[in-house]
Amino acid sequence: MYTVSSRSTDWIEIFRTDKGVVYQCDATQRLILAFWDTYTALSARDFAQFRRMVETIDVRQMALSTDLAHDVEILTPPRSERCYVLTLCEVIHLRELLSGAQTMLELNSLLRECGCRLP
Amino acid sequence: MKDLVRLRTPIKESVELALNQQIQMEMVSSSKYLAMAGWCDRNGFDYSAGFFYKQSEEERGHAMKLFHYLCDQGATAISPEVPAVAQEFDTLRSVFEGALEQEIAVTDSINRIISVCRRENDFATEELMKWYVKEQMEEEYIARRCLDLFDQIPADQIFELDKQLSKVTYDGNVFE
Numbered sequence: 001m002y003t004v005s006s007r008s009t010d011w012i013e014i015f016r017t018d019k020g021v022v023y024q025c026d027a028t029q030r031l032i033l034a035f036w037d038t039y040t041a042l043s044a045r046d047f048a049q050f051r052r053m054v055e056t057i058d059v060r061q062m063a064l065s066t067d068l069a070h071d072v073e074i075l076t077p078p079r080s081e082r083c084y085v086l087t088l089c090e091v092i093h094l095r096e097l098l099s100g101a102q103t104m105l106e107l108n109s110l111l112r113e114c115g116c117r118l119p
Numbered sequence: 120m121k122d123l124v125r126l127r128t129p130i131k132e133s134v135e136l137a138l139n140q141q142i143q144m145e146m147v148s149s150s151k152y153l154a155m156a157g158w159c160d161r162n163g164f165d166y167s168a169g170f171f172y173k174q175s176e177e178e179r180g181h182a183m184k185l186f187h188y189l190c191d192q193g194a195t196a197i198s199p200e201v202p203a204v205a206q207e208f209d210t211l212r213s214v215f216e217g218a219l220e221q222e223i224a225v226t227d228s229i230n231r232i233i234s235v236c237r238r239e240n241d242f243a244t245e246e247l248m249k250w251y252v253k254e255q256m257e258e259e260y261i262a263r264r265c266l267d268l269f270d271q272i273p274a275d276q277i278f279e280l281d282k283q284l285s286k287v288t289y290d291g292n293v294f295e
């Protein structure tokens with residue numbers, strides 16, 4: 001993973017919500033997560049792992065527990081120095097963004113399998 | 120637009136998940152058999168103990184085969200969490216009954232993985248799973264044959280029974 005300071009014009013937008021964007025960079029073979037005005041570039045493998053980390057957060061416990069420790073979830077994407085400290089709302093937003101991106105990536109795979117190719 | 124996931128691995132996420140669950144199941148089997156071996160050992164069933172020590176090693180081998188396959192295919196293999204298993208059993212018979220139940224659960228799980236492979240058109244993984252289909256046929260046969268021996272050998276000849284149990288093998292697998 002590495003941090004990118006600004007958006008490159010080669011990036012393909014994969015999925016967007018009002019909280020963030022996921023781009024793909026074909027040149028570096030990275031997926032770039034834009035969330036909170038920061039860009040984090042991840043390999044496809046690390047992206048998948050990070051998505052699973054976000055998916056498996058126990059949001060029920062976050063919502064119901066009165067323990068301060070459960071108010072936020074601290075996540076570090078694989079092989080990165082970045083650290084996300086997420087509130088319940090942010091976890092939900094991130095989930096929506098990552099699963100939307102996942103669906104689009106799967107769609108791209110499906111098209112490739114059928115012999116179609118997106119530019 | 121490049122298909123980054125496919126460039127990394129031909130294994131679909133659903134297959135990767137299923138195989139990682141299977142790795143865990145094989146390691147749990149290995150742990151269960153080791154507990155059975157320990158119980159047999161401390162209760163004087165030396166031959167059955169030997170049988171289960173060997174089974175325990177084999178199950179670890181089954182897990183490792185899948186682990187290496189995932190790594191070789193560029194997917195992520197996960198070293199599994201193995202929960203606590205039962206250490207105590209009522210009788211030698213109940214140990215072997217437990218073994219058969221475990222093998223049946225594994226066979227069902229292997230079959231489920233094959234249906235995932237078919238859904239995803241993953242022929243390479245399906246080919247690998249065929250080895251497990253054969254293996255399970257053999258394992259279930261042996262476990263069942265062992266249980267038959269409990270009915271065939273009188274209960275007062277427990278030493279003879281212990282000895283015969285460890286000799287059960289399956290030659291002439293119809294798949295080979």
Ligand SMILES: [Fe+2]
Binds near residue numbers: 148177178181225
């Ligand atoms: Fe096995």
Ligand SMILES: [Fe+2]
Binds near residue numbers: 148258
């Ligand atoms: Fe087995």
